[in-house]
Amino acid sequence: MRVNFTVNGRPQQADDVWEGESLLYVLRERLGLPGSKNACEQGECGSCTVRLDGVPVCSCLVAAGQVEGREVVTVEGLAEYARQRAEGGSCASGACGTTLDEAKGWSARGAGPQTGEGAPSPRAALSPVQQAFIDAGAVQCGFCTPGLLVAADEMLERNPSPTDEDIREALSGNLCRCTGYEKILDAVRLAAARQERQGEAV
């Protein structure tokens, strides 16, 4: 079958999709977007979390055919999605796509190895939550990271000033085996604080 849907603001068409294929498989193997991860493929680990019409879902549990005509945001589009949101735009417009070329052209902050105090590049290449995950040491092997980022970003959208218990509740569907979650909590707190500061500055 053929599936038409929007991924990270760009219309996509997947052909020869077998009816049993998941959204995760189509993203990873047919559209060249392997950022969403395949840690369990049974809806337990959250590593494949994407937003489907704004709602975080395990893309391994969504049949590809179910996304016909709908909007998907993956980790690859998260930075642009967050940028549009910060600028008051809506990503549902379909105008916020990040091409892979653009993604590859992203430049890092000037201070490379330093502890998150580097000058931001002219165009914020990473969303606040992505930057915070790097700065707080929330990334080790990184396999859980894409799903956690999508889930954490969505929580901060709903709840810009979360308590620790709020963060734990929102991320309880995302398994991480490396970090013991402490640095993930730090990262979300950091992203919330930076977002708040940014909001005050505006």
Added chain:
Amino acid sequence: MTTAQNTRATAPAGTPTKVTQGSQGTKGGIGESTLRPDGILKVTGEFAYSSDMWHEDMLWGQILRSPVAHAEIVSIDTSEALAQAGVYAVLTHDDLPTEVRNYGLEIQDTPVLAHRVVRHHGEPVAVVAADHPETARRAAAKIRVEYRELPVVTDEASALAPDAPVLHPGRDDRPQGPPAGSGPGETPIAGHVPHPNVVHRQPILRGDVGAARARADVIVEGEYTFGMQDQAFLGPESGLAVPAEDGGVDLYVATQWLHSDLRQIAPVLGLPEEKVRMTLSGVGGAFGGREDLSMQIHACLLALRTGKPVKIVYNRFESFFGHVHRHPAKLYYEHGATRDGKLTHMKCRIVLDGGAYASASPSVVGNAASLSAGPYVVDAVDIEAVGLYTNNPPCGAMRGFGAVQACFAYEAQMDKLAAKLDMDPVEFRRLNAMEQGTIMPTGQRVDSPAPVAELLRRVKARPLPPERQWESTEGADVRALPGGLSNTTHGEGVVRGVGYAVGIKNVGFSEGFDDYSTARVRMEVVNGEAVATVHTAMAEVGQGGVTVHAQIARTELGVTQVTIHPADTRVGSAGSTSASRQTYVTGGAVKNSCELVREKVLELGRRRFGTHHPAWAHAELLLEGGKVVTDGGEVLADLVDVLEDETVEVEAEWRHRPTEPFDPRTGQGNGHVQYSFAAHRAVVEVDTELGLVKVVELACAQDVGKALNPLSVIGQIQGGTTQGLGMAVMEEIVVDPRTAKVKNPSFTDYLIPTILDTPTIPVDVLELADEHAPYGLRGVGEAPTLSSTPAVLAAIRNATGLALNRTPVRPEHLTGTA
């Protein structure tokens, strides 16, 4: 600047690229919390893990696994599977290209594909290549295998029974690979064991136990059970094999040790090692579970057979069958102590279930035996550790490696002794804590700091978290209670307990293994700046070795930009990312190669500028901030001018101090190169009515010698602590004792801690240098996994008054309904 270079045109999508990291005006050397060079790639979804590889025309491989634990294979019929549209190959044992048909880390006893018999549930029997993963799965299901089931061996009694089936008849295995302590011609491992179903046995005898026992005022005994834990790394076993024009194969894979894989893969394929070119793909965690091969040989076989690239990706169900687990164990301990709280003696017997194949069992046995007394002074010991062959799932390496099981038992014993002596459990431990100079049961003297008492003091001195934190003005916040959002209690029946534990882990490969690493370091001028490239075969599995390598190069070479070359087999071995060894050994190799590069650079400088300044000839010279400087800080030359268009490159091996094998009868020998220590205090709240446990806080203190990257060190300690927490209250692969079949191969039924299960983990890092190690560092990764589990168990015992001699603890053990 971090950049990902464009993928080479001929390489598959997802081929690892160099990552370059540098900084302007900052050093980013050792001791700083520099950020991961792969961090941006990992948060944008661009980092290519082994399951992300893609190649035009690629096929998908699928493995058919045994549905039973022990059976004779009567027949295999692949014709129907082969007839499916889209299927390119179906291979069984009979299709293997050479006479080398087994592999293994230490003993080559594991069939690539089952031959006449299957020895465990999930053993690979056949492999399929097809143009879609679902086609491959369906074709595998159409392979007809007729099994004649055999009786199963599931524990020590059934393994050693007079009529027990011998699982590996005709053994003549010798130590190979780690630990390659004994040279050729020495007694084979098989010669040390009392029964062919015993993989390895290591006794340790020291002192006069009889006399010491007679001095004891109190004696405590215990029998402990340790469940089978899974590494549960999130990135599934996966990789891509691409057949090459020269008849060889390029393999992109997630592993812990490329060269160990290579040594096992090439002979099975009938290829010289140089025709099996391995590149490390992104590794989604490992924790020991990637020390053994999984899909590597199968993918290569299918690629070479079909002439097409073949990708294999396990799903989580298959992953539970696709790697070895932590050995479940039975541990029998006896300790004695005098009335004033001094240990007199220890006797123990540790039985580790190695499952169907050897994997790392011999080394795990050696570790369990040699570390079975814990970080305590005890002069009289009678120790025996054995590893069994059974029809249970194969067990091998997992973070902590034999020391974890022992720690669970000896720490329970310490609490029992303290209780019997009416002493504080921490005070009792401190009275017996080892220190620098202590003689281990193996006779080895501990020759660097061993701050066991200080670590315990630190966790104990920490203020306790407030009681009844769930109470608020708006009623109970169930998220802070046992049962959490299940809303099972508002505080009724909830009791608190506090428990302590401390452990000892060896760092690096032991027992005489030639534990070396190789590093290639290059220095040159690029775009008007002196830059360094570090190339090793070290498997970055998440631990942050790549971060540390860049830091070492900056410190030693005074550059800011360091490029980390992808890990592959085009450079010498870096050993395994195991045994808390990589920062020590490959870090040591990078440091050493940098020093050799520095010497060459200074030689160049002397040739070019030696006559300009007398300091070139006499002073101690350093490379700092892109310049050659004297130890007094005087700048002699810019590195750009010293190097000009020269490239200075060194590849060198580096070794830590040699170790010795343990004597097979007495266990004596300087078997370990370094020890590491961590202590935990656990605070738990238990709903005694439902048997639910909430860990409120799990504080850790650890000596790391020198924190090369403090942020990463704390991440390792917190992550290791959490795996120990999982082992305490939820993680266990359940094997049916009648059939030896795995009952819970999924994340639905095998639980690992979520963010709701994991408490705050305050960490206290001590830096007492080990003068024998690079920068004084001490391996970090494993020690926190040891003491976490027994600390939680001690806290639950403290809360409930129950004996709790097994881990993990389940609700039924707490409610008396087991």
